[in-house]
Amino acid sequence: MADKCKRAHSYCRDWIGRILLVIGLLQTPAHATDLLLSTAGDTSTLQHFATALAAARPDDQVRIVALNEMPPLEQIDSDTRMILFGQAALAWRLNSPAGPPTVVLQVSKTLAHETFGERQPANLSVLWQDPAPSRQLRLLKRLLPQVRRVGVLHDVHSEFLIDELRQAAGALNLEIVAQKWSDTRDNQTLTRLLSASDVLLAVADDHLYNPLTAKTLLLTSYSQQHAVIGPSAGFVRAGSLATTYSDQSDWLATLNNLLNKPSDSWPKGTYSNTFKVLSNPQVARALGIELPDNEELARQLSKGETP
Known part of the structure; x- marks a missing residue:
């Protein structure tokens, strides 16, 4: 009887050991990437x-x-x-x-x-x-619900963005008024665009939006009581009204999602899955615009994101 108990105990111990080994293999990746x-x-x-x-x-x-x-x-x-x-x-x-x-x-x-x-x-x-155009347009519509005509400056480097902007604007009942700005020293191009639009949406084109053009763009826009949306957090600090943007934590989350998928399913290009909002209260006061809290605004905009 004692021998039978020992054999049974040994069998159970071996069986439990095998189960634990299988569980361990299931929980451990086949290899580190x-x-x-x-x-x-x-x-x-x-x-x-x-x-x-x-x-x-x-x-x-x-x-x-x-x-x-x-x-x-x-x-x-x-x-x-x-x-x-x-x-x-x-x-x-x-x-x-x-x-x-x-x-x-x-x-x-x-x-x-x-x-x-x-x-x-x-x-x-x-x-x-850069921030997703659809996000920027939804931010614009949230802060300036009365606007319909969205002015966009572009050059040869950013002209291809206009189609994407028009597609996103159509879903929001907005009109994109595009103007080519070949010579950033020509202030008349900017003035004409502002006269034909209600707000200026700045795209992420360093040839157009940079430290050399910032003063002209912002002062000319505000002289006509036009808000500037985007193109980056740095430009908001310089004087544009607001923008969506992504920081390191957002990029890490987006990258982590990609790395969890097979590489052959990766998109050729994508915007960050998550984002934040930065606004300029001083500019908002000057234009008579009431600003929601940045975090609350980001939550509101996130509700319109496609998973």
Whole structure:
């Protein structure tokens, strides 16, 4: 009887051990993913992002390699997931269509379009830095419900954005009034556009919206009591009314979602899944506009997002 009990106890122990082993295998990834971060210039700027990414994905290996120290793209393991930052890194990645699946951050849609031409590889996805046009237009409509004609300046670099803006505007009963601004020293172009529109929506085109043009754009717009929406948090601090924007936590969440999916399902380009709102109370007071709380405004706008 004692021998039978011992054999039964040994059998149960072995069976429990097998069950625990199976459970452990189910809970542990088959292998860690190698996440390779790189940028041109000083890689110390990536350290905070890499630390946050490693915390979000403890089962993966996160490492940083300077762009000028990267091996040829063809020699990087196809199981690696490259995460590149900036236009220079994007241009480097385009040197070969044979590199591993890659996500590029810190590039606006205009700069990405300018860099790509017709060369975007199938295994490359860009998280555009600029805010989604539909969000900007919904923000505009929320703050200025009476406006109908939305003025948009563009040049050869950003002209392709107009179709996307018109499609988003149509769903909101807004009209896009587009004007090409070939010479930013020509203030008459801006004046004509303001006369034909109710508000100025600034797109993320550094050729048009930069420190050299900011003063002219803002002062001319406000002299005609026209608000400026966008294109970035920096421009709001300089004097535009408001914008949606995404910070590191938003980009980490969006990137994490992509990395959880097969790379062949990644979109060629996408905006951040989440966002925040920044507004300028001083400008709002000058224009007689009542501003909701930024966090509440972001929550209201999020309700209109497509999952």
